[in-house]
Amino acid sequence: MPGMPKPQGLSALRNNCAIAPSLNNFLVGVTTVFRFRQLKP
DSSP states (O other): OTTSOHHHHHHHHHHHHHHHHHHHHHHHHHHHHHHHHHHOO
């Protein structure tokens, strides 16, 4: 895209690649805790 400089796009992509795994781990942990609480009476 002409309005987007390349270095900024690359750094944003790098940030997404760094954030995605931690966010995924966070979501997995939240769902695990939620299921564990549902199993308890």
